[in-house]
Amino acid sequence: MTDPQSAKVQGTVRNVSAGGILAEFPREMPPGRSVRVVLSSRQGLLEVEGTVVWVRGVGLGIHHGIAFPEPKNRRFALDLFLAEHR
Numbered sequence: 639m640t641d642p643q644s645a646k647v648q649g650t651v652r653n654v655s656a657g658g659i660l661a662e663f664p665r666e667m668p669p670g671r672s673v674r675v676v677l678s679s680r681q682g683l684l685e686v687e688g689t690v691v692w693v694r695g696v697g698l699g700i701h702h703g704i705a706f707p708e709p710k711n712r713r714f715a716l717d718l719f720l721a722e723h724r
Contacts, residue, residue, distance in 0.1 A: 651677065652701065654718055656709040658688060662699035669693060673704060679717040686710075 653660035671690045676683055688704040
C-alpha cells in the first residue's frame with residue numbers, strides 16, 4: 639500500500655468485497671485518509687484507491703477497513719482469489 643502522506647507500507651489483505659478490503663498493516667492509518675493499494679491479481683498488479691473508514695488493533699497487526707470510491711464487480715474479487723490460489 640502507498641499512503642500519499644508517507645512512504646510505502648507492506649500489509650496483508652484479509653478480506654475483499656465489492657465495496658472495499660480489510661487490510662492489516664503494522665502501523666495505523668487514521669480514518670478519512672486516502673490510500674492507494676497495490677494488489678496482485680491474475681492480470682498482474684492492480685492499483686486501487688480507497689479511503690480508510692475504520693481501524694482496529696488486532697494482535698501484532700492493525701486492521702483497516704478501506705472503502706472503494708465505487709463498488710467493484712464480482713470478477714474483481716475472483717481474480718484476486720485465483721491469483722492467491724494458483
